[in-house]
Amino acid sequence: MKEDAAELYRQREKRVNDAIALRVPDRVPIEVLFGFFPAKYSGMTIEEVMYDPDKLFDAQLKVLLEFQPDMDQGPFAIRFLGPLLEALDFKQLKWPGHGMTTDHTYQFVEGEYMTADEYDHFLLDPSDFMVRKYWPRVCGNLKGLEKLAPLHGVITYYMGFNLSIAPFSLPEVAEALAAMQKAGAEAARIAAHSRRYTQKAREEGFPMQTGAFTQAPFDTLGDFFRGTKGLMLDMYRRPDKVIKACEKLLPIMFETAINATRMSGNPRVFIPIHKGLDGFMSEEQFKRFFWPTLQELMQGLIKEGCNPCPLWEGDCTSRLPIIKDIPAGKACYAFEATDMSKAKEILGETVCLRGNVPLSLLIAGTLEDVRAYCKELIDVCGRGGGFIMDSATGLDDAKPENVKAMFEFTREYGVY
Amino acid sequence: MNDKLVHLMADLKEKETIAFVKELIKEGADPREVLDSTRAAMEIVGKRFEKEEYFIPDLVMAGEIMKGISEIVKPLLKKGESSLKKGRVLIGTVAGDIHDIGKDIVTFMLDVSGFDVLDLGIDVPASTFVEKTREFEPRVVGLSGFLTLAFDSMKKTVEALEKAGLRDRVKVMIGGGQIDEEVRRYVRADAYGKDAVAAVNLCRQWIGGRS
Numbered sequence: 227m228k229e230d231a232a233e234l235y236r237q238r239e240k241r242v243n244d245a246i247a248l249r250v251p252d253r254v255p256i257e258v259l260f261g262f263f264p265a266k267y268s269g270m271t272i273e274e275v276m277y278d279p280d281k282l283f284d285a286q287l288k289v290l291l292e293f294q295p296d297m298d299q300g301p302f303a304i305r306f307l308g309p310l311l312e313a314l315d316f317k318q319l320k321w322p323g324h325g326m327t328t329d330h331t332y333q334f335v336e337g338e339y340m341t342a343d344e345y346d347h348f349l350l351d352p353s354d355f356m357v358r359k360y361w362p363r364v365c366g367n368l369k370g371l372e373k374l375a376p377l378h379g380v381i382t383y384y385m386g387f388n389l390s391i392a393p394f395s396l397p398e399v400a401e402a403l404a405a406m407q408k409a410g411a412e413a414a415r416i417a418a419h420s421r422r423y424t425q426k427a428r429e430e431g432f433p434m435q436t437g438a439f440t441q442a443p444f445d446t447l448g449d450f451f452r453g454t455k456g457l458m459l460d461m462y463r464r465p466d467k468v469i470k471a472c473e474k475l476l477p478i479m480f481e482t483a484i485n486a487t488r489m490s491g492n493p494r495v496f497i498p499i500h501k502g503l504d505g506f507m508s509e510e511q512f513k514r515f516f517w518p519t520l521q522e523l524m525q526g527l528i529k530e531g532c533n534p535c536p537l538w539e540g541d542c543t544s545r546l547p548i549i550k551d552i553p554a555g556k557a558c559y560a561f562e563a564t565d566m567s568k569a570k571e572i573l574g575e576t577v578c579l580r581g582n583v584p585l586s587l588l589i590a591g592t593l594e595d596v597r598a599y600c601k602e603l604i605d606v607c608g609r610g611g612g613f614i615m616d617s618a619t620g621l622d623d624a625k626p627e628n629v630k631a632m633f634e635f636t637r638e639y640g641v642y
Numbered sequence: 643m644n645d646k647l648v649h650l651m652a653d654l655k656e657k658e659t660i661a662f663v664k665e666l667i668k669e670g671a672d673p674r675e676v677l678d679s680t681r682a683a684m685e686i687v688g689k690r691f692e693k694e695e696y697f698i699p700d701l702v703m704a705g706e707i708m709k710g711i712s713e714i715v716k717p718l719l720k721k722g723e724s725s726l727k728k729g730r731v732l733i734g735t736v737a738g739d740i741h742d743i744g745k746d747i748v749t750f751m752l753d754v755s756g757f758d759v760l761d762l763g764i765d766v767p768a769s770t771f772v773e774k775t776r777e778f779e780p781r782v783v784g785l786s787g788f789l790t791l792a793f794d795s796m797k798k799t800v801e802a803l804e805k806a807g808l809r810d811r812v813k814v815m816i817g818g819g820q821i822d823e824e825v826r827r828y829v830r831a832d833a834y835g836k837d838a839v840a841a842v843n844l845c846r847q848w849i850g851g852r853s
Contacts, residue, residue: 320740330738330791454743458699459706462656505837508697540819585790585820590828619820623790 234431238296242433242614246494246533246578248555250611254604254640255296256633257435257580259537261620262331263629264289264301271329273322275301277308279419286423290432293633296614297435298427302420307332310412313405315366318450331622339363340451342460345467348451349474351378360451367405370398424490436535437492440483442520443475444468445500454501461511472519479519480526493532494558497524503540509548517548528556535580538564539619546572562618567606570613579607580614583632588617588624593631600635608640615640644671644679651683651711652690654703660710673718680711684754692839698747701838705750727758729849732780732812734762734771736795741788744818744838748784751838757845768795768802775808781849784841785831787818796829813848817841 237252244251264285265275275282279302286301311319318339321332339360340348348355354377361368375390393399424434441449447468448457460468483495501507502516524534534557541563542549549559550573560580561569569579583603587595600615607613615636621629644666650659663676687704690696731752735745742764749761760778762770775783783803785796796816803809814831817840826834835841 325740327738331789333740333789335740336743455702458702461699462654462703505697507699511697511699584822584824586793586822586824586828589790589793590824595824619790623793 231429231431235428235433238431239433241296242435245612245614246555246558248575248578248612250642253642254608254613254615254636256615256636256640257295257297257299258293258617258629259299259620260286260289260301261622262305263621263624266623267626271322272326272331273308273328275305276321276332277306279306279415282306283419283423283426287426287430290427291430293629295432295633298432299435300420300423300427302416302423303439306416306419310409310416313409313412314368315405316364317366318364334449336453338451338453338456342452342456342464345464345471349467349470351376352474352478354378362402364450365405368402370396370400370402373398434490434492436494436496437490438483438486438495438532440479440495440497440523442497442499442502442516442523442536443472443479444502444516444519445498446475446479447471448501457501458507461507461515465515468515472515476519476523479523483523483527483532484530487530487532494535495527495532497534497536499536499538499542502545503538503542504544506540509544512545513548517545521549521551524552524557528553533557535560537619538562541565543568549573550576552576558614560614560616566603570607570609574610574612578612578614580616581607582616582618584618585621585624588621588628588632591628593628596628596631597635600632601639604636604640611642643682644675647676647679648683648686651680651704651707652686654687654700654707656703656707656710659707660714663711663714667714667718673715676711676715677719680708681754681756684708688751688755688839688842691837701747701751705747708754728756729782729845730758730760730778730780731782731784731845731849732760732762732771732774732778733784733786734766735764735786735788736792736799737765737767738795739787739789739792740764741786741818744788745784745786748786748817748835748838748841751842752845755842755846757849768799771799772802772806772808775803775812776806780812782845783812783814785814785816785829787816787821790820792818793820793825793828796825796831800830813844815841815844 241251241255245255262272265272267289268285270281270285275285282301282305290298311321318335319332320326320335322328326332357377358371358374362372373393373396375393379390380386448454452460487493487495502512527534537560539562542561543565546569554576558578558580559573561582566582573579583596583599587599603615647662650662666676684704687696691701733745733749735742749759752759760774762774771783785799787796800814815833815835816826816829816831817835821834833844835844
């Protein structure tokens with residue numbers, strides 16, 4: 227690594243860590259989720275960067291070097307998905323060439339991928355449920371796994387071997403296993419490119435924002451298994467099962483994060499929050515269904531030396547007094563539409579705040595609008611440290627000149 | 643109007659409400675009266691939502707109860723007996739965006755508030771909005787979108803209505819995750835709403851009808 231790059235790396239790491247630890251850094255750090263912005267900035271289509279790792283690499287590196295955020299986000303795991311999704315015939319996303327035009331971002335397809343009467347199977351053995359019921363539904367090429375016998379029945383030579391292993395000989399199962407192998411090779415390619423990119427960014431002096439990813443158990447249950455509507459109704463019709471399922475998912479969500487932080491050596495864990503926002507449930511429901519397992523997840527991560535970095539999507543202003551209950555100086559809460567001055571007032575001595583220049587300003591506002599919003603954020607949230615500048619959500623369609631104004635203004639005005 | 647039914651439903655007691663409706667019908671109650679009571683209950687649900695006593699899951703639950711009651715009662719109604727609608731609203735998620743949870747809640751709330759709603763679904767091209775505006779002759783066009791790419795799709799849809807000479811005949815309202823006044827100006831819509839009740843209130847203001 228070049229010596230000045232090594233120094234810059236150290237400075238940037240310290241700047242962000244100071245903010246997270248609620249100390250005053252040399253200036254307000256700035257980090258963003260670039261999303262598909264780099265593709266548009268380089269004149270590439272979404273399809274190109276989803277299928278061509280070199281194009282994605284170049285596009286991301288270009289914005290990194292031109293905009294100089296304090297930390298970057300490796301783009302491969304969530305952008306270079308085309309070949310992997312094709313190998314599986316994945317149904318939970320629409321992407322260019324698969325339900326989307328070449329220049330539209332991929333989008334999630336909501337559904338009840340687990341029916342209401344399947345809670346018991348899920349609770350008995352989530353892995354068996356996923357392999358035999360869930361995978362065949364979300365991956366067209368894994369449909370053959372439906373034919374398998376319960377996996378937990380394969381115990382020993384006279385218990386399970388004969389009846390439970392036999393279905394592995396079926397041609398549909400063989401096809402599914404072949405698809406898994408192909409997908410495995412694609413996943414390994416994603417990982418290799420990820421490492422290559424992280425290394426390059428490091429050589430240029432840029433650390434990665436986060437080294438792991440997980441979700442609130444309630445979100446995982448709602449996003450991928452029951453669907454938003456299904457889970458909302460479950461809170462009335464089968465509340466105990468919802469709570470049990472969240473508790474079942476908690477150690478899985480914890481393990482997912484911990485394994486990744488150990489592999490990456492980066493303690494910061496990204497946790498996008500989808501379904502706990504204001505309006506999406508009452509305060510009583512938030513306290514009963516959403517917060518307990520998320521709080522335990524974050525506390526557990528902190529105990530292991532990690533920094534939970536949830537992105538509270540939407541407006542979470544009414545949740546502030548509840549989500550304050552977490553060890554101080556360890557977590558970073560990014561907000562999208564939450565009242566930031568209230569967040570500073572309530573959470574200022576507990577967590578680092580991050581946010582929240584609205585995409586409406588970054589797409590349709592003037593440069594002056596953008597600067598005025600950033601000034602207000604630095605004046606209010608930046609006071610005494612504990613703040614990281616960011617856009618409200620992924621930059622995807624933002625105007626480059628507005629993004630530039632956000633970066634330049636923060637670097638100038640944000641000096642302590 | 644049956645007070646007990648109104649209260650059971652407004653309090654979202656699903657099982658009790660459905661059981662009580664079955665009992666009423668068995669005892670020979672007028673199905674139109676049952677429907678009137680459910681509409682009254684939905685008004686209370688809407689008011690509680692406005693006062694932030696109820697939230698989206700409560701609206702979804704109320705919708706499920708409504709569906710359950712309709713399944714029991716609708717087959718008993720004579721043809722042409724469903725109530726008169728107040729005015730037509732065309733709604734859809736704009737081109738490139740496939741999100742529908744918000745749009746579906748708005749559609750449901752407009753429907754139970756007595757508007758005649760035509761829902762075009764998701765990823766609706768501007769040309770389809772134009773074509774359907776011509777055919778359906780709505781008073782209000784509602785454009786929904788969750789992603790930032792929806793800003794331009796909304797803008798193009800409004801421009802397409804202008805080009806077709808239809809813009810003066812309709813009010814355009816927009817809504818969705820990222821939508822605010824800044825986006826309303828950019829899109830040149832008449833208004834934006836932050837939730838389903840805001841959408842109902844906009845339509846009432848533009849079309850009229852009981853509050």
